[in-house]
Amino acid sequence: MNSILKVENIEKYYGNKENITKAIDDISFRIDEGEFVGIMGPSGSGKTTLLNCISTIDNVSSGKIIINDQDITKLKSKLLDKFRQDELGFIFQDFNLLDTLTCYENIALALTIKGENVHNIDKKIREIASILGIYDVLNKYPYQISGGQKQRVASARAIVKNPALILADEPTGALDSRSARMLLDRLENLNTELKATILMVTHDAFTASYSNRVLFIKDGRIFNELIKGNDNRKEFFNRIMDVVTLLGGDDNNVF
Template sequence: MFNILKINNISKYYGNKSSLTKALDDLSMEVEKGQFVAIMGASGSGKTTLLNTISTIDNVTSGHIIIDDKDITTLKGPKLNKFRREELGFIFQDFNLLDTLTAYENIALALQIQNIKATEIEGKINEIAEKLNIKKVLNKYPYEMSGGQKQRIAAARAVITNPKLILADEPTGALDSNSAKRLLEIFQVLNEELESTILMVTHDAFTASYASRVIFIKDGKIFNEFIKGNDTRKIFFEKIIDVVSLLGGDGNDVI
């Protein structure tokens, strides 16, 4: 299987010589195309820094991050902006929808930025709206939608450009339990039916149990990881909880 993401010995330091913080410590990992990976770890473990470096929001101090055979640690300026725009999809906890645009227009904007023809945009949006069950809200503005609906619109916007990698930062953090469950089921559709590769930072075991692989970060290094395989989600959840307890928290405390 092709590795869409390769992380080779990355380290990230903050501060100066008198007060140096090591957020990532010679960390290496790979993610196969089509995997749904959750990243967990205690506060300060480095998991958010890891996501930020993969998303090109932050730079590594040393090491290399390779996405689809492109070393993104060497990209700068317009080339970096082009890569971020065309190869990555983002889903945030606070949705990041534009309030002055309808749901349809928010999704279309991602395609317009890539200069997709207007005649193609409608077909692409209708196709993804059908899969994510959002056709009835396409003409609504964000303030007219529930949190769950807004997050599904954000998911549609992230996947509509067919990115190499979808990065999700605490996507269920602002949702009630029912909306969170529906969104996670949407993620499974994106992963299983559209073969989207998803890398998700999450704060609880329930959310992580929807992934096919869970990586635990501690002190800037990989502490443990599980592949779901043939396990039921319940069994996978219990395995995750066991590691969470070793890290010093419960299912809703590990962030």
């Protein structure tokens, strides 16, 4: 199977010679096309730094990050911007929608920036809106819709340009439990129906249980890995909670 993401022996240091912090300590893993992978770890474990490096927000101190056969650690300014624009989709905890644009226009913006043919934009927006259940809010502004709807609009914006890899940073963090379940169900459908490749950072075991595989980070290193296999989601959740307990996490979510 084609590997969308290869992380090879990456390290990330902060500070100077007198006070160096190693946020990432020799991490390696890969994600194949069509996988839905979760990353978990306690505060300060390095999971956010790892996501920032993969998303090109931050640079690694050493090692390689290869996305769709392109070593992003070697890309410079303009080429990196274009790569980010074409190959990565982002789903943020705080939505990052523009209140001056309608939901339709927020989604269309991603395609316009990419240079999509204008005749294809409407078709693609309406297709993804139907899958995510936001067709009826396309003409509304973000301030007119619920938090769950905003996150699904943000998800549509990330997915509509068909990126190689979708990066989700605590996507349910600002949602109530009902909205979170609805979003996770939609992300699961995108993964199974459209074969979207998703990497999701979360502190929440229930959210992680929607993924097919979970990497646990502790002190900047991979502590453990769980593969869902033939488990149902409740069984996978219980296994995740066992590892969270070993990590010393404070996750009190119940299924």
